[in-house]
Amino acid sequence: MELIWYSVFLLWTLVGADVSTSGYKLTVVCLKEGQLLEVLDRYVSTTLGNSSNVDESIQSFLGKVKEERSKIKDINEWIGHPINAYHLVKRTAKDWRSVQQSINCSTCVPTIASEEFHSSWKQIIEEEDIWTSSEDIVIALQGLARLIEMYDxxxxxxxxxxxxxxxxxxxxxxxxxxxxxxxxxxxxxxxxxxxxxxxxxxxxxxxxxxxxxxxxxxxxxxxxxxxxxxxxxxxxxxxxxxxxxxxxxxxxxxxIEPHKGLLTRNEDLNIAYKKLCQGKVQKTKAASVLRCYNKATRIPYYTGKEEVLNAVPRISQFHDTISDEEILQILDASKEQCNCFISNITIIIIRLSFLFLNSCLQLTPAVVVKRSGLSKAEYRTRSGETSWIHPAEKISIKLEKRIELLTGLDRLTAEYFEIVNYGLGGHYLRHYDALDLQNMKNLNRDYTYRNRIATWMFYLSSVEAGGATVFPLLNVKIPPIKNSAVFWYNLLPSGERDDRSQHASCPRTYGVQMGYYEVDT
CATH class of the missing domain: 1.25.40.10 (Tetratricopeptide repeat domain)
Structure with missing residues (x-):
């Protein structure tokens, strides 16, 4: 069997067009706001020191932002709170722009202080091309609404x-x-x-x-x-x-009682998805035969800590499979990749290769596979951003070999590691990792397609609440535990899709999450 990698890096904070869907980018915006606060404080002090007037609204805004940011002890923890994240997006997309326009208005008489503010503003905002917009506010609101709907x-x-x-x-x-x-x-x-x-x-x-x-x-x-x-x-x-x-x-x-007792299968699965995300997992007789053990590999001294979560089809969580140092190597590798998407292993790589060329961490809105090809995901289906790591990276090769040992799958072919960054309310509704090959072939008749036999997912961080991976048809909920990995098969022995492999990602309630996927073909 041949492997196709597909790794996912899941950060949690906010949702939006370019910033709100990305925890990484939101962190950048938060740091930039700290820089702007220093610039604005200097502008106000200099202007008042020159016996000139500063609009009361600007002074009031400066005081409020100082007070708000004084609560930040750990930036990731602070942004991990959905409402903090929403306030940051709204403030930077709306209030800060009003301040900037007030200081540098077309009818204002330029001063050394205002010119310095304008120059600093331009430099800070344009750095890495990361800043919030009005669309980020909308999608942040959508993220809060999703949390309300999912977790009541x-x-x-x-x-x-x-x-x-x-x-x-x-x-x-x-x-x-x-x-x-x-x-x-x-x-x-x-x-x-x-x-x-x-x-x-x-x-x-x-x-x-x-x-x-x-x-x-x-x-x-x-x-x-x-x-x-x-x-x-x-x-x-x-x-x-x-x-x-x-x-x-x-x-x-x-x-009088519309549709009572007439729920569709899709509605039933949505209810099951919500219950699992809320932690309402029903105990079954099959659970009594599940176990934890040290899985042997072909290397006598190397074993894996496997916890079997479902017997048929097999779903397992492997604990302590990736170190903190390796997690940092993954993040470093994701920042270094640029203009490298030339592989034609699968259509996903071909189609996605044009999306990730001009970003420092190369995070762009996540996509989904449709009959017409790849397209930007609608926020109710999937919210998040993605990036990729080249399979030639040392960390990629190292982890491929480790997964090969633990699963027995051959790594002859591999997709680039995919990194997905989830923001506020970040989620992925019920879906299959296995592809609809007939529709994929219709997109490019000259291409040879292989389906995805199995999925491997590393968790690069633990979370305070939410962010679980669930299998509605199997009544399985998998909490994100740092340094662990989850493995499951997407296909039946016949090569047909196993419908029981349908899974989903629950919206993040609080915290910062990272994950890392591999898909085997």
Missing amino acids: LEFTALMSGTILNISSSPLTNDDAINIATHLEKEPKITWIKALLDTEGITEKEALLYDLAMTYHMVGKSRTALDILTDLQKISNRSMTGMIKIVKQAAEKPED
Whole structure:
């Protein structure tokens, strides 16, 4: 058998266009903000020292940012809190730009202090071409919404800035309203109802209308009709057309308990996925035969600490399979690769080779394989960024040999190591690692394709909460444990895809995660 590598480096913090999907990039932004804070402090001190005026909003902003950043003891731990990460993205994408525009406005008289600020700003922002944008704010909100939907996070605690009893700066009412726009179904109903009871909400009419539409979408049209009818009495907005549509749906008998008992297989699997992510794993009789042991290899003195998580199909977690030093070597190698994607081992390598040429850590938005080829993943399917490591790297060769010993698979061919960086709410919905070869062949008829027999995944860090790998059809949940690795087969002995190998990555709740994959073909 031949190996194809596919390694994944999972960092946790925030989600977004270029920055928010990447924990690494968000860390860079956080460090850059520290530099900007020094520049802004110097500008304010110099200007006031020259008996000139500084806008009160700028002085107030400077004080607030100083106070916020005084809470940072460990940058990774601080960014690991989803709400800290969201505040950082919103502040750098919006508030800092307002400050910069205020100091360097077109009608302002230039001073030595303002010119120095502008020069420093330009240098800091353009370095590595990493900074936040308005799109990062949107996808950060999507990440928070995903955590709420997956883990049923409580409204009051989140508004106070608390997750897992760890506090951050509170969310504003506007933040909560923006989060609501990215929620769906029952979680959205629960969130809006709590929001409507919050003091100081000024957009109640729009929220009530949104609540009514959500009730209608989930089949509770009678409740939606009651809300719209009451809302029409106090609103200047005409709702006659919508009330008519909702009333027609409300009059249908099946609307009493819509779709009860008629869940599709896809919906059943989504429920199983959510329960596993929440830790609701049902004990089975098969679990009693699982075991941990030292797995022998062809080298007498080298064994692997294997924990069998599922017997058929085999899913195992190997403990202490990669050292801290090797983890650092992986990260260093990922930073050094550039313009190296020339392999034509598989279509994934061919298609991805053009995406990773101009980044320091070479992290770009993650992709998924579709019938039309590779495309940027939609945020509800997969959120994260990817990079690659050349198989000729010493660390790649070393780890390939180790996996060969532990699995018995031959490493004749290998994909480049893939590194995926997950941000706030970073996840990957249910999917198969095995490829749909017929559709892949249709993309390039002159190419020979091999399927992925098995997957090997290193965990490069442990996490405080979330980030597990789950197999909904097998009732298996695998926690990310630093220095361990997970191994499973994607194909049946016949060469056909094993549908039981469908797996998913749970959204990260708190912390920083790194992982590393190999796929065997």
